[in-house]
Amino acid sequence: MYKLYLEKNITSKDLLEKILKENNIHDRIIYNEYGKPYLKNNAIYFNISHSGIYTALVIADTEVGIDIEKIQMPKNALLHVCTEEERKLINNAEDFTLMWVKKESYVKYLGIGISYGLKNVDTIKIKDFIIKKVGNYYVSIYGKNLK
Amino acid sequence: MKEEIISLIAEVLEIPKDTINEKTNLIKDLDVESLDLVDLVAAFEEKYNIEILDKDIKNLQTVNDIIKYIESKNV
Numbered sequence: 001m002y003k004l005y006l007e008k009n010i011t012s013k014d015l016l017e018k019i020l021k022e023n024n025i026h027d028r029i030i031y032n033e034y035g036k037p038y039l040k041n042n043a044i045y046f047n048i049s050h051s052g053i054y055t056a057l058v059i060a061d062t063e064v065g066i067d068i069e070k071i072q073m074p075k076n077a078l079l080h081v082c083t084e085e086e087r088k089l090i091n092n093a094e095d096f097t098l099m100w101v102k103k104e105s106y107v108k109y110l111g112i113g114i115s116y117g118l119k120n121v122d123t124i125k126i127k128d129f130i131i132k133k134v135g136n137y138y139v140s141i142y143g144k145n146l147k
Numbered sequence: 148m149k150e151e152i153i154s155l156i157a158e159v160l161e162i163p164k165d166t167i168n169e170k171t172n173l174i175k176d177l178d179v180e181s182l183d184l185v186d187l188v189a190a191f192e193e194k195y196n197i198e199i200l201d202k203d204i205k206n207l208q209t210v211n212d213i214i215k216y217i218e219s220k221n222v
Contacts, residue, residue, distance in 0.1 A: 050180070051180065069182060072182075074182060074183070074185075074186035074189075075159065075186060075190070076159065076186050076187075076189035076190040076192075076193060077182065077185050077186040077189045078189075079189060079192075079193075080185060080188060080189035080192060080199075081185060081189075100182060104181065113205075114181060114185070114201045114204055114205070115201055115202040115204070115205060116201065116202075117200070117201045117202070118185070118201055119201075
Protein backbone atom coordinates (compact mmCIF):
# COMPACT_ATOMS: atom_id res chain seq x y z
CA MET A 1 0.00 0.00 0.00
CA TYR A 2 1.29 3.44 -0.82
CA LYS A 3 0.02 6.98 -1.12
CA LEU A 4 1.64 9.70 -3.22
CA TYR A 5 1.40 13.39 -2.33
CA LEU A 6 2.54 15.84 -4.98
CA GLU A 7 2.48 19.54 -4.25
CA LYS A 8 3.84 22.73 -5.80
CA ASN A 9 5.91 25.41 -4.09
CA ILE A 10 6.43 23.74 -0.72
CA THR A 11 9.66 22.61 0.92
CA SER A 12 10.24 18.92 1.65
CA LYS A 13 10.23 19.63 5.38
CA ASP A 14 6.93 21.54 5.26
CA LEU A 15 5.19 18.92 3.12
CA LEU A 16 6.31 16.11 5.44
CA GLU A 17 5.14 18.01 8.53
CA LYS A 18 1.79 18.77 6.88
CA ILE A 19 1.11 15.20 5.76
CA LEU A 20 2.17 13.64 9.05
CA LYS A 21 -0.13 16.06 10.86
CA GLU A 22 -3.02 15.26 8.48
CA ASN A 23 -2.52 11.56 9.19
CA ASN A 24 -2.30 12.23 12.93
CA ILE A 25 1.24 10.91 13.14
CA HIS A 26 3.40 12.51 15.81
CA ASP A 27 6.85 11.05 15.77
CA ARG A 28 10.56 11.82 15.63
CA ILE A 29 12.53 11.57 12.40
CA ILE A 30 15.66 9.45 12.54
CA TYR A 31 18.22 8.81 9.78
CA ASN A 32 20.18 5.78 8.65
CA GLU A 33 23.95 5.98 8.05
CA TYR A 34 23.38 7.24 4.49
CA GLY A 35 20.90 9.92 5.55
CA LYS A 36 17.61 8.21 4.64
CA PRO A 37 14.89 9.45 7.00
CA TYR A 38 12.55 7.18 8.97
CA LEU A 39 9.89 7.61 11.64
CA LYS A 40 11.24 6.46 15.00
CA ASN A 41 8.19 4.78 16.47
CA ASN A 42 5.81 4.09 13.57
CA ALA A 43 5.88 1.17 11.14
CA ILE A 44 5.24 3.61 8.32
CA TYR A 45 7.83 4.34 5.65
CA PHE A 46 8.16 7.52 3.67
CA ASN A 47 10.43 9.16 1.14
CA ILE A 48 10.63 12.64 -0.32
CA SER A 49 11.96 14.17 -3.53
CA HIS A 50 12.10 17.70 -4.87
CA SER A 51 12.61 19.09 -8.38
CA GLY A 52 11.83 22.54 -9.71
CA ILE A 53 8.42 23.63 -8.43
CA TYR A 54 7.33 20.18 -7.21
CA THR A 55 7.82 18.25 -4.00
CA ALA A 56 6.78 14.59 -3.99
CA LEU A 57 6.18 12.55 -0.85
CA VAL A 58 5.30 8.88 -0.69
CA ILE A 59 4.03 7.07 2.40
CA ALA A 60 3.97 3.27 2.40
CA ASP A 61 3.70 0.25 4.69
CA THR A 62 7.01 -1.07 3.39
CA GLU A 63 10.43 0.33 2.43
CA VAL A 64 9.99 2.86 -0.37
CA GLY A 65 11.96 5.25 -2.54
CA ILE A 66 10.77 8.14 -4.69
CA ASP A 67 12.29 10.52 -7.19
CA ILE A 68 10.85 13.39 -9.20
CA GLU A 69 12.74 15.18 -11.94
CA LYS A 70 11.99 17.77 -14.57
CA ILE A 71 12.39 16.27 -18.04
CA GLN A 72 15.86 17.19 -19.28
CA MET A 73 18.93 15.87 -21.02
CA PRO A 74 22.05 16.92 -19.11
CA LYS A 75 25.18 17.58 -21.15
CA ASN A 76 27.53 15.08 -19.55
CA ALA A 77 25.76 12.63 -17.24
CA LEU A 78 24.68 9.94 -19.71
CA LEU A 79 27.96 7.99 -19.77
CA HIS A 80 28.30 8.12 -16.00
CA VAL A 81 24.74 7.08 -15.21
CA CYS A 82 23.74 4.49 -17.80
CA THR A 83 25.13 1.14 -18.84
CA GLU A 84 25.90 0.48 -22.49
CA GLU A 85 22.65 -1.47 -22.87
CA GLU A 86 20.63 1.32 -21.28
CA ARG A 87 22.27 3.95 -23.50
CA LYS A 88 20.96 2.13 -26.57
CA LEU A 89 17.42 2.78 -25.31
CA ILE A 90 17.87 6.51 -24.74
CA ASN A 91 16.90 8.71 -27.66
CA ASN A 92 15.75 11.88 -26.00
CA ALA A 93 15.33 13.83 -22.75
CA GLU A 94 12.18 11.89 -21.83
CA ASP A 95 13.99 8.55 -22.09
CA PHE A 96 16.91 9.81 -20.03
CA THR A 97 14.79 11.38 -17.30
CA LEU A 98 12.64 8.26 -16.98
CA MET A 99 15.76 6.14 -16.54
CA TRP A 100 17.21 8.62 -14.04
CA VAL A 101 14.11 8.71 -11.79
CA LYS A 102 13.98 4.89 -11.84
CA LYS A 103 17.60 4.65 -10.71
CA GLU A 104 17.22 7.32 -8.06
CA SER A 105 14.01 5.84 -6.63
CA TYR A 106 15.72 2.43 -6.43
CA VAL A 107 18.84 3.66 -4.60
CA LYS A 108 16.62 5.67 -2.27
CA TYR A 109 14.46 2.56 -1.66
CA LEU A 110 17.65 0.73 -0.69
CA GLY A 111 18.43 3.58 1.70
CA ILE A 112 21.92 3.99 0.29
CA GLY A 113 21.45 6.76 -2.26
CA ILE A 114 23.85 7.51 -5.10
CA SER A 115 26.71 5.84 -3.17
CA TYR A 116 25.21 2.49 -4.25
CA GLY A 117 26.37 3.25 -7.79
CA LEU A 118 23.90 4.42 -10.42
CA LYS A 119 25.23 2.04 -13.06
CA ASN A 120 24.60 -0.83 -10.63
CA VAL A 121 20.87 -0.22 -10.97
CA ASP A 122 19.88 -2.14 -14.08
CA THR A 123 16.62 -0.51 -15.18
CA ILE A 124 16.22 -3.11 -17.93
CA LYS A 125 16.12 -6.01 -15.45
CA ILE A 126 14.45 -4.35 -12.46
CA LYS A 127 10.68 -4.16 -12.90
CA ASP A 128 7.80 -2.84 -10.84
CA PHE A 129 8.66 0.85 -10.85
CA ILE A 130 5.53 2.94 -10.45
CA ILE A 131 5.84 5.78 -12.96
CA LYS A 132 3.79 8.95 -13.19
CA LYS A 133 4.16 11.85 -15.56
CA VAL A 134 3.01 15.23 -14.32
CA GLY A 135 3.37 18.01 -16.88
CA ASN A 136 7.06 18.27 -17.64
CA TYR A 137 8.10 15.98 -14.78
CA TYR A 138 8.55 12.26 -14.22
CA VAL A 139 7.98 10.58 -10.86
CA SER A 140 9.21 7.08 -10.04
CA ILE A 141 8.31 5.12 -6.91
CA TYR A 142 9.98 1.84 -6.01
CA GLY A 143 9.11 -0.66 -3.29
CA LYS A 144 8.25 -4.34 -2.99
CA ASN A 145 4.58 -5.21 -3.59
CA LEU A 146 3.35 -1.63 -3.69
CA LYS A 147 -0.21 -1.24 -4.89
CA MET B 148 43.90 23.80 -11.81
CA LYS B 149 41.78 25.74 -9.30
CA GLU B 150 40.64 28.32 -11.86
CA GLU B 151 39.99 25.62 -14.44
CA ILE B 152 37.78 23.65 -12.03
CA ILE B 153 35.83 26.76 -10.99
CA SER B 154 35.29 27.64 -14.67
CA LEU B 155 33.98 24.15 -15.40
CA ILE B 156 31.60 24.24 -12.42
CA ALA B 157 30.25 27.61 -13.61
CA GLU B 158 29.83 26.32 -17.16
CA VAL B 159 28.04 23.08 -16.21
CA LEU B 160 25.78 24.67 -13.61
CA GLU B 161 25.22 27.72 -15.84
CA ILE B 162 26.00 30.23 -13.12
CA PRO B 163 28.40 33.23 -13.07
CA LYS B 164 31.98 32.28 -12.25
CA ASP B 165 32.32 35.05 -9.68
CA THR B 166 29.61 33.41 -7.50
CA ILE B 167 31.97 30.49 -6.80
CA ASN B 168 35.10 30.28 -4.68
CA GLU B 169 37.03 27.47 -2.96
CA LYS B 170 34.78 27.55 0.09
CA THR B 171 31.51 27.35 -1.87
CA ASN B 172 29.40 24.38 -0.81
CA LEU B 173 27.59 23.02 -3.86
CA ILE B 174 24.46 21.84 -2.07
CA LYS B 175 24.17 24.37 0.76
CA ASP B 176 25.27 27.49 -1.15
CA LEU B 177 24.22 26.72 -4.72
CA ASP B 178 21.22 24.39 -4.15
CA VAL B 179 22.72 21.86 -6.55
CA GLU B 180 20.41 18.84 -6.94
CA SER B 181 21.60 15.28 -7.48
CA LEU B 182 21.27 15.23 -11.28
CA ASP B 183 23.30 18.44 -11.61
CA LEU B 184 25.90 17.03 -9.23
CA VAL B 185 26.23 13.85 -11.27
CA ASP B 186 26.39 15.90 -14.47
CA LEU B 187 29.24 17.88 -12.94
CA VAL B 188 31.05 14.71 -11.87
CA ALA B 189 30.69 13.36 -15.41
CA ALA B 190 32.16 16.60 -16.80
CA PHE B 191 35.22 16.22 -14.52
CA GLU B 192 35.61 12.59 -15.60
CA GLU B 193 35.64 13.59 -19.24
CA LYS B 194 37.90 16.63 -18.88
CA TYR B 195 40.53 14.94 -16.70
CA ASN B 196 40.10 11.39 -17.97
CA ILE B 197 39.50 10.05 -14.47
CA GLU B 198 36.87 7.85 -12.85
CA ILE B 199 34.86 9.27 -9.96
CA LEU B 200 33.05 6.59 -7.98
CA ASP B 201 29.47 7.31 -6.92
CA LYS B 202 30.39 6.45 -3.33
CA ASP B 203 32.90 9.34 -3.37
CA ILE B 204 30.35 11.95 -4.51
CA LYS B 205 29.02 12.53 -0.97
CA ASN B 206 32.51 13.70 0.04
CA LEU B 207 32.66 16.33 -2.72
CA GLN B 208 30.80 19.02 -0.86
CA THR B 209 32.87 22.14 -1.39
CA VAL B 210 34.84 23.38 -4.39
CA ASN B 211 37.97 22.78 -2.32
CA ASP B 212 36.91 19.13 -1.77
CA ILE B 213 36.66 18.76 -5.56
CA ILE B 214 40.05 20.36 -6.21
CA LYS B 215 41.74 18.10 -3.63
CA TYR B 216 39.95 15.02 -4.97
CA ILE B 217 40.97 15.67 -8.58
CA GLU B 218 44.54 16.48 -7.53
CA SER B 219 44.64 13.16 -5.61
CA LYS B 220 43.99 11.41 -8.94
CA ASN B 221 47.38 12.75 -10.11
CA VAL B 222 45.87 14.90 -12.80
